[in-house]
Amino acid sequence: MTEIPDDVVALLSKPNPAVMATVKPDGTPVSVATWYLWDDGRILLNLDEGRARLKYLKANPNISLTVLDGDSWYRHVSLQGPVTLEPDPDLSGIDRLSRHYTGQPYPQRDRGRVNAWMTIDRYHVWGG
Amino acid sequence: MTEIPDDVVALLSKPNPAVMATVKPDGTPVSVATWYLWDDGRILLNLDEGRARLKYLKANPNISLTVLDGDSWYRHVSLQGPVTLEPDPDLSGIDRLSRHYTGQPYPQRDRGRVNAWMTIDRYHVWGG
Numbered sequence: 552m553t554e555i556p557d558d559v560v561a562l563l564s565k566p567n568p569a570v571m572a573t574v575k576p577d578g579t580p581v582s583v584a585t586w587y588l589w590d591d592g593r594i595l596l597n598l599d600e601g602r603a604r605l606k607y608l609k610a611n612p613n614i615s616l617t618v619l620d621g622d623s624w625y626r627h628v629s630l631q632g633p634v635t636l637e638p639d640p641d642l643s644g645i646d647r648l649s650r651h652y653t654g655q656p657y658p659q660r661d662r663g664r665v666n667a668w669m670t671i672d673r674y675h676v677w678g679g
Numbered sequence: 680m681t682e683i684p685d686d687v688v689a690l691l692s693k694p695n696p697a698v699m700a701t702v703k704p705d706g707t708p709v710s711v712a713t714w715y716l717w718d719d720g721r722i723l724l725n726l727d728e729g730r731a732r733l734k735y736l737k738a739n740p741n742i743s744l745t746v747l748d749g750d751s752w753y754r755h756v757s758l759q760g761p762v763t764l765e766p767d768p769d770l771s772g773i774d775r776l777s778r779h780y781t782g783q784p785y786p787q788r789d790r791g792r793v794n795a796w797m798t799i800d801r802y803h804v805w806g807g
Contacts, residue, residue, distance in 0.1 A: 568752040570745045572700030572708040580700040580708050582743035584755040584805065615710040617698045619747075624696040627712040677712065 553671045559628055562620055563589040566652040571596060572615040573607045586648040587616060593668050594630065597645040600663035608634060614669060626678035634667040681799045687756055690748055691717040694780045699724060700743040701735045714776040715744060721796050725773040728791035736762060742797060754806035762795040
């Protein structure tokens with residue numbers, strides 16, 4: 552597992568703005584803003600089961616996640632690595648993310664969700 | 680050229696936080712925070728000539744750009760399309776971006792820069 556310095560862990564531990572990039576089967580990239588959660592060296596993401604992104608991730612599990620420092624986005628960190636997908640039948644995954652960002656459980660309860668656990672292979676920090 | 684609605688143009692016209700995604704030759708994505716500039720239907724980006732990203736773009740010019748609304752990042756837009764690279768010998772490209780974000784010309788004058796002009800093939804807006 553890639554060792555992450557404490558100051559980067561501190562940045563990753565906050566509910567910061569983040570953008571996730573995946574690659575489509577045609578080799579073009581797709582990016583979208585996302586919630587993420589640092590969990591002891593891994594990153595938890597969560598997707599609606601109907602997202603095209605989920606299909607892309609099954610074909611190519613490699614993602615890149617850029618986290619912006621919410622206080623000053625000139626400080627940012629990008630992480631690369633593969634995700635492992637798992638169902639989130641009781642919505643506990645999306646609820647963890649929702650509570651982290653909003654303080655509340657996720658409001659929409661009638662859609663299937665999928666956890667995507669990211670292993671961090673590489674990271675790069677900008678802006679000290 | 681893809682028609683962009685006025686409210687999205689308004690969002691894209693501001694110096695908002697943004698993240699650019701490219702694809703490496705091994706098929707994995709890379710994302711990084713970036714300055715961008717809306718210029719009458721195209722997007723101007725600018726890279727240091729030494730960036731690995733530049734090499735990736737020569738091999739695969741397709742990018743995705745996610746722009747966050749600086750006032751509330753729950754509103755965001757993602758754009759996809761190819762870039763065309765051109766030298767920026769007088770640094771006028773990076774100066775345009777720097778003035779847009781900081782009000783000042785780009786401070787570092789001793790590094791070669793490259794403009795990347797993005798054609799917008801597709802876009803998607805979240806958060807109204």
